[in-house]
Structure formats: structure tokens, C-alpha cells
Amino acid sequence: MSKHTISILVNDQPGVMQRVSGLFGRRGFNIDSITVGSSEEPGLSRMVIVTTGDDRTLEQVQKQLYKLIDVIKVVDVSSNPMVARELGLIKVGAEPAARPEILGIVETFRAAVVDIGPASLIVQVVGDTEKIDAMVELLKPYGIRELSRTGVTAMTRGNR
Template identity: 80%
Template sequence: MKKHTIAVIVNDQPGVLQRVAGLFGRRGFNIESITVGASEEKGLSRMVIVTTGDDHTLEQITKQLYKLIDVIKVIDLSSNAMVGRELALIKVHAEPAMRPEILGVVETFRASVVDIGSNTMMVQVVGDTEKIDAMAELLQPYGIRELSRTGVTALNRGNMKQ
């Protein structure tokens, strides 16, 4: 099983996200992450979907997506060089005595502290999925109180416009 990152350009209309997600569910395809936002063209949105499967599965997903009326374009970002990023906010238990240790982890990952409470710290980290996973793993011993991740957003590298 291979991880695929797909960009789907869709009309910016109510219900499109539901129809795309429903298609995946009905066909038994899993969505690992999905992000949706405005695209470079007014009236269109870009969905970035991370899913797993073989090449046949990706082909089936693409064909099914094109059957949806609001889908304009489907791009397999993972077939070329791409930049993919995710953002995570991690609230960790941080008694004052432990903060220097936690700050060491934060600095190592080029993350930043965005909030400090009486016994917690909130850290913001941006990077690829593996970087977010690694940081969460290192913060786990301190006690992660809450964790929120955006999911991957991505574009192809270089001068390619698809």
C-alpha cells in the first residue's frame, strides 16, 4: 500500500466536501487527511486529500471523482516532487521546572511556544507528517493534554502548474 496525495479542484459550492467525502466512504477508500481552502482562482477551492492504496485504487478514485459535477480537476501530487506541510498545536503539561527541557525539544524542531499557562505550554509546529509525529512522540513523556493537527496541504515543486 502506497500513500497518495491528491489535489482536487472543485467549485466553491455548499455540499461539495460532503459529496467528495461520501464518495470515498461509499467506495471503501480511507481518507487519512483532508484540507480544503480557497485556490488561486476565484470561485474554486482546492482539496488536498491523503489516502492509501495501490495504483489501481488511485485510478479508481480519480475516475469516481471526475464523475462528480463540481470536480474540475484531479491531480496526483505524489507522482511528482511536491512540498507537503501540516500544522499541529500541542498542549503539553509543563510545570515551571520542566519548561527548559520542553523548550529544548521545541527549539530542536524549530517550533514555537504560542501559549503558556500556569502548568501547560502550547507548542505550534509546522512541517511534514513525519516531523509532527516525531515531535509529538518526544513530547509524550511530559504529558500531552491536547493535540490538534490540520492535515496535509501540498503543491508540486518548481514551475509546474497543473
Template identity: 65%
Template sequence: MQHTIALFVNDQPGVLTRVATLFGQRGFNIDSITVGASEEAGLSRMIITTTGDDHQINQLMKQLTKLIDVISVTNLSKNPFVSRELALIKVSAKPSQMVELNGIIEPFRASIVDIGPNSLIIQATGDTEKIDALLVLLKTYGIIELTRTGSMAMARSNVVEAASI
């Protein structure tokens, strides 16, 4: 089962390494990870997606709370949450295909952010499933290059279940 875990950590060198090492030592693969500034100065928020059963994830969360510089750990998957991802997709395209490609990306609320003589770059935001669906449609044109941010997520409303140190 896919889980989205939010960590609130001190913004210090080596924190990301310690977190990633713990995942590896426990046999977990990190499907995506995003790290950035939070609402509090000196603290960062990590959003990590991984796969495991509830018992495995609970054990992992207990281990994460023991790490130095980890302030809190929340399994966002336990309650409703909002998740978004950004993708930049370079697609092989001739000028004659622009109208056709616009028709494909418009329902996804994606946009063309760069046009070259034989390719274009599309920017898409949304949940992982939306990005995946767009990629399936664009594959027939030839995806030259792809980069994705990984999931960014936040609990809806005031629903937060955090384990704090």
C-alpha cells in the same frame, strides 16, 4: 501506499460531502483533508491523503473527475511535491520544565504560543513525519490536547499532471 490527491473544485455547498461520500462508497479512508480558497475566485482546493495501490487510486481519481463541481484531480504523489502540516500541542508542564521543553522543540523549529500554570501550547509546522517525531518526544511530558490541520501540499515547479473535466 500513501497518496496525496489535490482537487480543484467549485466553492459550493455540498461539494465536500459529495467527495467524502465517494471515498466512503469506494472503501477508502481519508487520512487527512484540508480545504481552502485557491488562487481563483469561486474555486477551492482540497488536499486529501489516503492509502491504496496505484490501480485503486487511478480508479478513484476517475470517479472523482465525474463529480459535479470537480474541475481537476491531481495525484501529487506521482511527482515531487511539498507537503506541510500545522499542529497545536497542549503539553503538561511546570514552569521548571520550560528550558528543557524549549531544548526539545527548538530543533523542530516549533514555538511555544501559550503558557499556563500547568501546561503550555506548542505550535509546530512541517511534514507529517516531523510532527510525528516531535509528538513522540513530547509524549513523556503528557499530551493534554492535540489538533492537526492535515496535509497541505503543492507540486514542485511546473510539474502537474491533472485530469480536467
């Protein structure tokens, strides 16, 4: 079993995301991450789904996706060199005495403090999933009060 990142170009219509995610559920696939947004084509959206499965099952899911009327194109971007990013917002307990240590972690990860409260900070970190996981682990001792992650978005490198 391996992770696959699938890019799906779909018509920008109500219910498309539900139909696509429902197909994954019916096939017994778990969706690790899903992002949806506008694409380079007006009227089309791009869905990026990260899932785990073997190559044969992934091929079946791709064939089933093409049967959905609003699906235009399906690409397994993880089968080629790709750029994948995720955004995380982490609200961490930060009394003034602990802030220098937290700011050191933020600087190391090339993250940014986007909000400062009397006893907390909100940190924004962008990178691959492993980078965000690592930052979350390092911030846990300070007390993570809230965590929000976007899910992975990706595209193939170069001219593909």
C-alpha cells in the same frame, strides 16, 4: 499499498466536500487527512486528500471524482516531487521546572511556543507528518493535554 496525496480543484459550493468524501467511503478508501481552503481562482476551492491504496484503485477514484459535477481538476501530486506540510498545536503539561527541557525540544524542531499558562504550554509545529509525529512522541512524557492537527496540504515543486 502506498500513500497518495491528491489535489482536487472544486467549485466553492455547499455539500462538495461531503460528496467527495462520500465517494471515497463508497470505494472503501480511508481518508488519512483532508484539508480544504481557497485556491488561486475566485469561486474555486482546493481539497488535498491523503489516502492509501494501489495505483489501479486510485485511477478508478480519480475517474469517479471527475464524474462529480463540481470537480474541476484532480492531480495525484505524490506522483511528482512535492512540498507537503502540516500544522500541529500541542498543549503539553509544563510545570516551571520542566520548561527548559520542553523548550529545548521546541528549539530542536524549529517549533514555537504560542501560549504559556501556569502549568502548560501550547507548541506550534509545522512540517511533514513524520516531523509532527516525532515531536508528539518526544512531548508525551510531559503529558499531552490536547492535540490538534490540520492535515496535510501539498503542491508540486517547480513549474508543474
